[in-house]
Amino acid sequence: MAENGAKRIRLGMVGGGTGAFIGYVHRIAARLDGDYDLVAGALSSRPEVAKESGKNLGLSEDRIYTSYEEMARAEAARPDGIQAVSIVTPNHMHFGPAKAFLEAGIHVICDKPITATIEDARKLLEIQPKNGAKFLLTHNYTGYPLIRQARELVASGALGKLRVVQAEYAQDWLTEAAGDDNKQAAWRTDPARSGAGGAIGDIGTHAYNLLRFVTGLKTEAVSADLTAFVPGRQLDDNVHVMLRFEGGAKGMLWASQVAVGKENGLQLRIYGDKGGLEWSQENPNYMWFTEFGKPRQLLTRGGSISVPPAASMNVRIPSGHPEGYLEAFATLYSQFAAVIRGEGSDFERLLPTMADGVEGMQFITASVKSSQNDSRWTRLADV
Amino acid sequence: MAENGAKRIRLGMVGGGTGAFIGYVHRIAARLDGDYDLVAGALSSRPEVAKESGKNLGLSEDRIYTSYEEMARAEAARPDGIQAVSIVTPNHMHFGPAKAFLEAGIHVICDKPITATIEDARKLLEIQPKNGAKFLLTHNYTGYPLIRQARELVASGALGKLRVVQAEYAQDWLTEAAGDDNKQAAWRTDPARSGAGGAIGDIGTHAYNLLRFVTGLKTEAVSADLTAFVPGRQLDDNVHVMLRFEGGAKGMLWASQVAVGKENGLQLRIYGDKGGLEWSQENPNYMWFTEFGKPRQLLTRGGSISVPPAASMNVRIPSGHPEGYLEAFATLYSQFAAVIRGEGSDFERLLPTMADGVEGMQFITASVKSSQNDSRWTRLADV
């Protein structure tokens, strides 16, 4: 049972069989705050893996499925059927399950990017979810407490009118051609499974979503230069983007999977005419905040600041005791649980939606297109 | 069910009612890896709080107790009774429950320090646990992956013969006299509930345990200077200790609750004749490692290093995605679950034991005694 006395939500999972990374992360996120019980799954398209994985996770045999369609049907029919499902398959396998479960009246928690193509993303928007089934896109970095605080600081006017945004997400794990044994690398560098974007879809979209979440700026157009540095690689592994926002602010976004020495260097820096903010995911419990003409301040997660931390920040333990990636991820899960239970109207405006997913696809698509057109400025509205 | 297909362990809790901090932390730790189900509790000594708290946590009414003695008796008698219990009460209330549950054949997970007095700690050592019931002391910082790696590096000889250890744990939350509304501060500054040590028992003992865990050095004697800076405070809020170890190494330990600007500044620095290590809890996914005459290296949790990470490190997510305090805490829980299930012989030598608890009390007692004797060197063996 959840900490607040509410009954746990019955959860299913599509994808996430033995050896999968992100499915494991979703399960921890679902457990951490005690709001979910995993009771069903179509964990792999390979029946034997699905069964073995389900057994290991303690699912009862009749709720281990080998097809998501069957799972959606069967679970919707059970009185104790799942109330929500987590979709943790490769990108091209998001659309089908999302549609099936929403139309079955089951809430959907979907990994990002929302789909492999913008067409699929738009089709998803047109679906009529049964019984008001809701959708959560796990742009998990938006769950970091200081990211929530950054958003509030911007909204409060503490930075003044925004001028410049610098976003980056740099890794090095694809510096060399991936071996055949690297499942994670294999599908992420395969256009059939990832879509038209490589690094831009896998991590650029996280950086983009984060800057949008915190600043609220609307993107007008992008000018992009995408590169595949590793010989033979079909998708970009390094991304340079310049951005123009409505109202005149400007931005740069760098995403790379070949930046030797970077692990998960997601960083956001925002400057307005009154103040500046800087945050890095690799040490996420600290954020620089400067008011023009005053010394830099190092804000800490849940630490001293004039404005009390918002409930939405979900600070579990005192400042100085670090929380991390899994807690941020869990915050999305637990606040979505509140939304499902009808307790979370405040959270609803914070959690990443289908519309965010579509906009992420616009960003990917416009960037790819711009890059193909010699970096011509390309409007998001035009793709 | 746990990720590996094992059945979840049925868990009870003593203390940890509504508003308690450390009980909440223990519950997250128990849930995170999916190895436990909380099914019973004596969550408060006040019956109405116990009931309300138990209800909020979804315990069935017949397993909400108002006395731990009753709980030990009743749960031991049930076929579906708890297999393990978490004791999260103030220090002076550790001994009683620990004894009761161990003698009832129920595994005990006990917050630190083990007891309020060294006499109690020694009495605990003499208890005959029924059915081989096991005991875990939650010196949670030992669960940090890089702390495990530090221990392995030291043991491997990478630092050579150890010479100097610098340990510190600095906070500032007790800089001013605690208000009446601060429950956490109230019992921690009260000798009746905390024992003879203030900062030294609350956080000094963490720093001490950590240096012992990583270095394996045996402490010969301490010379201490304890101070209560805040007027009217009965227990030390700042601790200076010099240490002498068997074999000639020397150390310093600083613990403070009045160091303005420090949140949970637990830091460990170790130097041998071949290398040095430095780690800080506030950014725990990084550790400095220097081989003499070579550049400093920044090791990352689960990141690149010549030696592969040990299984005991329990790295859940890739390097660069930060894990924190709760994950380290959860590692103690999940590895103790493995021990309970008989799968964890490798973990048993790593998890903090009753003997560690007794030694922690020796450290506290010897330090207090030294401080009372004008910092005279005081042997741990003599207290």
Place this chain on the structure above:
Amino acid sequence: MAENGAKRIRLGMVGGGTGAFIGYVHRIAARLDGDYDLVAGALSSRPEVAKESGKNLGLSEDRIYTSYEEMARAEAARPDGIQAVSIVTPNHMHFGPAKAFLEAGIHVICDKPITATIEDARKLLEIQPKNGAKFLLTHNYTGYPLIRQARELVASGALGKLRVVQAEYAQDWLTEAAGDDNKQAAWRTDPARSGAGGAIGDIGTHAYNLLRFVTGLKTEAVSADLTAFVPGRQLDDNVHVMLRFEGGAKGMLWASQVAVGKENGLQLRIYGDKGGLEWSQENPNYMWFTEFGKPRQLLTRGGSISVPPAASMNVRIPSGHPEGYLEAFATLYSQFAAVIRGEGSDFERLLPTMADGVEGMQFITASVKSSQNDSRWTRLADV
């Protein structure tokens, strides 16, 4: 006298009267290693300031000039005339003095950017210096020891084939419109005195020169988006540039004078297929160096590394004792002194030249042009 027994070089200065910033810096740089004696000056175009300033600096009256033309003539005619001159006037006043002194056979040390316009820069290239008078452009950041080491690491192949370069120089001092009393701001935001570029000429050109110096990459083309955020400002105060290098490497460059919280945030990050380097001017005695698949190493100025530090690094004091901006600046001066004395053939290839100055102007001019053409890729060769 210099530390090595050589006679000091007789130095003059154009610009740098009382209250000027960069002239003062040049004088410290000239003194620090003992290679120069300042003996003449045309320190201001206002005669009374020139006299007062010259007197304060101890110049004898007959060597205080009010026009650089006169100074060049008179000094060239004296048997004890200056051997070198430092030009520290605003950008549009570099060309005239540089020409005059070179043609008078006097070595020139010139602040950057070389001139206010690319036309002037090219005319400078065509000058025939008398008696082989030499020219030094004070791109002072190239004098930092770790920048020299970075250059050697790249040249040695330690990073492999370069792929990505991220350069930035962010400040915040022009966040608001400059008051009339701010001389520094006044000429830097005035096209008549600065040339067509604002931030791009003042600091972008430093970042650009630095990346060129360290990587040796040749720039093919730039795509730029320049903005003047402060109302009424005529020159850019924020600069976004994407770069394409010969051989396929890509880069981004950000320069800003409105990034609240940044003081002199000059930063260079370089990634190849074997390794990565990261350096920041605000803490210049440290540099990250990562070989792919190994832990990050923190190199220190003059500290441990497999390759011994090159003489060109000019490390004056042991690692851990910080050197800074003035020492880097002084290194240019003292190595140029060696060149003047005929001892410095090794240094000659390292010190920034007139050709570097012309290329810097190409960068500025191409970026301004690209920005005016909706960020169209613009070849440096075409401006």
Place this chain on the structure above:
Amino acid sequence: MAENGAKRIRLGMVGGGTGAFIGYVHRIAARLDGDYDLVAGALSSRPEVAKESGKNLGLSEDRIYTSYEEMARAEAARPDGIQAVSIVTPNHMHFGPAKAFLEAGIHVICDKPITATIEDARKLLEIQPKNGAKFLLTHNYTGYPLIRQARELVASGALGKLRVVQAEYAQDWLTEAAGDDNKQAAWRTDPARSGAGGAIGDIGTHAYNLLRFVTGLKTEAVSADLTAFVPGRQLDDNVHVMLRFEGGAKGMLWASQVAVGKENGLQLRIYGDKGGLEWSQENPNYMWFTEFGKPRQLLTRGGSISVPPAASMNVRIPSGHPEGYLEAFATLYSQFAAVIRGEGSDFERLLPTMADGVEGMQFITASVKSSQNDSRWTRLADV
């Protein structure tokens, strides 16, 4: 000539011949701000080295001496004789020259520690300098701008009543026994030349002086544990000291030359009942300042802060452009020049004096004595 129009002070040097480290540093410090001209020297006790070194530094032959006594006599007799002398010999060779020059009416700039023994230090105090000749002890770290600011912040009450001071100076260069070719190591580990203290005299005394300079606290007593870790070494290479100050504040001081990975890790942390300060020499342009209950602020050298920087801070270049060790050293030289010229009454109270030197010797002597007496608390007043 100095920047302010004053005539340069004629300077001599004792010690500092070719290959000497600290003499070279003193010369840069003397040159940097333009306040001195080196015109005479007894640079080595070996005549041929003295001559060669003097020649390299451009001294005229008749002012190259082979004995300091002769130099004091001769220079005092010359109309153009030196006005000040820098003493940069090993510790045991400070007393003789200091006495000789002071009694000859020549100002003395002396490296630290003041002498090799406390007896010598006290004898120095009794000397009657001719013509009011003044004495500067180059505790150079007191010249760092942020150290000056720290002192002002403490004095202003911004930290409230001081409680805890943590000082440390850790290096690793003596981790192994020094080879015969290491001149620096040789005299520093030799009691005949260094005095009774090793690390404590060489670097512990710097840390101690710095904490005294900034806090103004008076030391009551020390409890020390000194160790020589390297086999065969006669002097301590690691120092642990606990301190008690008048008024009740407490401190710890750690100095080490065997802390692998540390270069010149001089660090000062100060906590009062209202605020805290933290500063580290290896990145000296930044200082943490926290007011209790507010976010940490990162002050920068010359950067934004409510109180304008004091003139005594001697900030030469804008914040964000790092200054370092040599600039701090030069500040002592240039402010002593002002004192010599009679312009520097404000500086006189800031510059380290003979009394500071004596107290430093008391600290060394009391610590050595305490360590020999099983760390018994030893009063500085009693040695």
